[in-house]
Amino acid sequence: MVHRLEGTMVSVVPATVCKLIPEGKPEDEWLLAVDALQEIYNYSENLGVSIGIESINRFEIYFINRTDQALALATAVSSNCGVIWIPCI
Secondary structure, three states, X not given: OOOOOOOOEEEEOOOOOOEOOOOOOHHHHHHHHHHHHHHHHXXXXXXXXXXXXXXXXXXXXXXXXXXXXXXXXXXXXXOOOEEEOOOOO
16 A cells, blocks of 8 residues: 555554463563564565554554664664654653
8 A cells, every 4th residue: 555655664663552461471472463563574674665653652552652662672673664753742
């Protein structure tokens, strides 16, 4: 959709929003997230669309709550994967 709308970047939340309890071990969920995001990254990169990992506060999601976690996940996905920062107003 981003490509068809001539966009260049999409924000990705790597877990279900409003889900506060994990279903599995953190290390297993990490590996699943990296694997899925690498697939998304490869697809989007071929279309010229960049992806950025968005961290969301701990009251809305249990996975990737801090910027350092988002950066670690982005780094695990690809050197070209980024992090989205949305300031609170």
